Amino acid sequence: MKYAERKEFLYDSEVFLRKDTQTALQIHAEYVRVSSPIPYPKFFEVDRSTTKMDDLWHMPLTERTTFSRTLDVPAIATFEKPDWRMTKLGLKPTQRFKFWLANLHLHPLDTVTKNVPKSIHLDYFPLRGDLIYYIGYRLMIINVVLEPKAYWAQTNVWLGLVCEASIVPDGDARPIPNLGVAAPAETPAAPVTADWPGQPPTGPMNIPHNWP
Numbered sequence: 001m002k003y004a005e006r007k008e009f010l011y012d013s014e015v016f017l018r019k020d021t022q023t024a025l026q027i028h029a030e031y032v033r034v035s036s037p038i039p040y041p042k043f044f045e046v047d048r049s050t051t052k053m054d055d056l057w058h059m060p061l062t063e064r065t066t067f068s069r070t071l072d073v074p075a076i077a078t079f080e081k082p083d084w085r086m087t088k089l090g091l092k093p094t095q096r097f098k099f100w101l102a103n104l105h106l107h108p109l110d111t112v113t114k115n116v117p118k119s120i121h122l123d124y125f126p127l128r129g130d131l132i133y134y135i136g137y138r139l140m141i142i143n144v145v146l147e148p149k150a151y152w153a154q155t156n157v158w159l160g161l162v163c164e165a166s167i168v169p170d171g172d173a174r175p176i177p178n179l180g181v182a183a184p185a186e187t188p189a190a191p192v193t194a195d196w197p198g199q200p201p202t203g204p205m206n207i208p209h210n211w212p
Contacts, residue, residue: 001045003106006125009146011156024152028159029104029116036074037134041099042180044131044138045069045124047188067131067182071122075099075163077134097139099132099163126163133180139165 004010015021047068078100082093104116108123132139143164150158 001125001127003108003123003125009125009158009161011158015155015157021152021155021157025102025104025157025159026116029102029120032076032100032102032105032160033074033120035076037077040072041075041077042133043071043073043124043126044133044182044186045071046127046129046131048129065131065186066188067186068188069124070182071124073099073101073122073124074105074120075101095167097132097134097165099134099165100160101126101163102160103158126161131168132163132165136179138168138179140168141165 044067047066049068076099077097079095079097082095084091084093105120105122106124107116107121109118109121126141126144128141128143130141132141141163144161145164146158146161150160152159
């Protein structure tokens with residue numbers, strides 16, 4: 001989603017243009033950039049024009065999720081110790097991740113700020129269901145929240161936001177070689193390839209054992 005499309009998170013432009021507000025935003029953006037891991041966490045923006053999402057669980061209903069953009073976003077990443085729970089499927093870990101993003105990094109390039117590098121003006125607003133590639137996992141954003149301490153000096157201008165994420169349940173799907181790169185079938189207008197020889201949805205009766 002584009003930055004300006006999330007109307008409920010916008011604020012008074014006159015307050016945004018104040019010198020003290022701009023200084024605070026730039027200091028916070030530089031702090032996030034310097035403290036971010038290298039390489040930056042990779043955000044996969046889900047293409048919601050072609051992907052059907054379940055309204056309750058926010059999981060994709062199509063054969064494979066397609067991504068409209070892949071963005072390298074500076075973020076301060078923190079995570080908790082895994083919480084191991086015994087479920088019907090066995091012992092499963094549940095781990096929550098938090099990614100702190102700076103406001104100015106999410107702005108489009110034509111913003112009034114000058115001290116933020118052009119490559120970090122992303123014109124992006126994270127949404128529930130988008131994926132984040134970090135430390136070898138694809139994480140799904142389950143919530144996007146504004147911390148109460150994130151607002152600048154009793155105004156409605158927020159310095160940053162937090163993306164709460166968790167590891168995506170892969171199920172029995174065959175993993176792709178590099179989770180940090182979108183597969184051809186995950187890009188828009190690309191045909192979905194079959195995961196087995198033969199025509200979907202069932203394929204041949206006898207799948208050869210030497211098939212990769």
